Amino acid sequence: MSHPEKCAIVACSGIGKPLGSVTREAAYVLCDELRPTKTVLVALSKVALEEPDALERIRAYPAITIDGCQLNCASKVVTQNGGTIAREVSVVDFYRTHKGPRPEGIAELNESGKRLARALAEELARTVDSVTAEPEEASRG
Amino acid sequence: MVDLPERKAGIVACSCEELPEGTVARLAALKVLHELRPGKTVTICLPLFLAGGKGDRAFARAHPTITVDGCGKRCAARGTERYSAKPYASLVVNDLLAEKGLVAPTGRHASDEASRRAVDVTAERLATLVDEALAGKPASTLPASSPAAGTCSCGSNLPTTHVAVEGVPVEMFALPLIFKQFREAGRSPDDATAGELLEAVRVYNALPPAPDAALRETLRREFEAFCRRGGP
Numbered sequence: 286m287s288h289p290e291k292c293a294i295v296a297c298s299g300i301g302k303p304l305g306s307v308t309r310e311a312a313y314v315l316c317d318e319l320r321p322t323k324t325v326l327v328a329l330s331k332v333a334l335e336e337p338d339a340l341e342r343i344r345a346y347p348a349i350t351i352d353g354c355q356l357n358c359a360s361k362v363v364t365q366n367g368g369t370i371a372r373e374v375s376v377v378d379f380y381r382t383h384k385g386p387r388p389e390g391i392a393e394l395n396e397s398g399k400r401l402a403r404a405l406a407e408e409l410a411r412t413v414d415s416v417t418a419e420p421e422e423a424s425r426g
Numbered sequence: 427m428v429d430l431p432e433r434k435a436g437i438v439a440c441s442c443e444e445l446p447e448g449t450v451a452r453l454a455a456l457k458v459l460h461e462l463r464p465g466k467t468v469t470i471c472l473p474l475f476l477a478g479g480k481g482d483r484a485f486a487r488a489h490p491t492i493t494v495d496g497c498g499k500r501c502a503a504r505g506t507e508r509y510s511a512k513p514y515a516s517l518v519v520n521d522l523l524a525e526k527g528l529v530a531p532t533g534r535h536a537s538d539e540a541s542r543r544a545v546d547v548t549a550e551r552l553a554t555l556v557d558e559a560l561a562g563k564p565a566s567t568l569p570a571s572s573p574a575a576g577t578c579s580c581g582s583n584l585p586t587t588h589v590a591v592e593g594v595p596v597e598m599f600a601l602p603l604i605f606k607q608f609r610e611a612g613r614s615p616d617d618a619t620a621g622e623l624l625e626a627v628r629v630y631n632a633l634p635p636a637p638d639a640a641l642r643e644t645l646r647r648e649f650e651a652f653c654r655r656g657g658p
Contacts (some may be wrong), residue, residue, distance in 0.1 A: 299474065300470075326444055328443045330441065334476070369440070391456055
């Protein structure tokens with residue numbers, strides 16, 4: 286069985302809280318800087334509205350969902366639309382395990398928010414590597 | 427007094443992660459919320475809205491909404507219309523930039539000069555639309571902008587009802603919502619309730635010069651019919 290070439294990254298981008306912006310920033314760091322060739326960023330609103338190109342991507346690649354609150358909208362929407370989730374991350378939980386100053390700002394995240402987003406992106410980059418690795422490579426890792 | 431919602435405009439941004447214009451839409455919505463029209467606007471979380479958030483959907487049914495999308499797919503506009511009500515106005519960043527002859531933003535972080543300008547222009551247009559929505563004027567942009575039929579021309583999407591007072595047709599604002607609250611409070615369509623209904627209706631309506639007794643009887647009769655139907 287062939288391994289997936291890429292992961293679909295779906296962030297909630299909630300607009301009401303700083304942690305929503307952390308999900309968005311983490312997705313950008315992961316897809317634009319850390320793993321640009323192994324990830325494809327998919328807009329959650331397009332999945333929810335059943336845009337064919339978005340549905341195709343979440344069905345073709347295992348998804349990593351990043352949610353900013355306990356309602357887990359990204360995870361729910363991907364699952365409801367036929368995607369397979371390789372990993373779902375709650376930024377609330379991730380923040381609890383990474384003690385630091387509170388993320389602030391929605392339009393412009395503060396330094397703490399940016400650091401949290403980068404730390405999350407780095408952890409998710411390892412998940413991407415694991416999901417997309419050749420079986421032998423994965424067993425060595 | 428009946429607890430009707432305070433009139434505000436809801437802004438629904440697509441926040442598309444894939445396109446620079448999605449970030450522009452998001453930042454423009456936040457700029458209106460925090461800087462240009464604080465206290466007059468709320469932002470509605472589109473993912474929550476689309477995933478089934480009842481509070482956000484209820485808000486969008488009762489208040490005018492302005493959607494701002496990055497591209498012609500118009501996810502925010504279509505989502506709002508599908509799950510709640512037709513938006514008061516719909517704005518598309520791409521179209522607005524073309525109209526203004528501005529350069530399209532290039533980075534998804536929207537940190538370049540073109541993006542900042544795009545955010546400013548979009549936010550200014552949104553703020554104008556907020557003012558128009560709250561003033562009950564027709565929106566000055568894009569076709570899908572007139573208030574839905576059967577709702578108040580203030581743009582709040584709250585319903586208007588036509589009743590007959592001594593045979594004269596009278597338009598009353600928010601009547602089903604007032605009736606709903608009285609019914610939920612367990613009130614019966616009797617004379618005492620009719621007096622309180624008239625008091626509540628007067629808060630939200632400039633009633634025609636008709637005898638109070640006639641107005642009370644009309645409201646009692648309408649409330650009785652409302653209860654019998656089980657709703658609007």
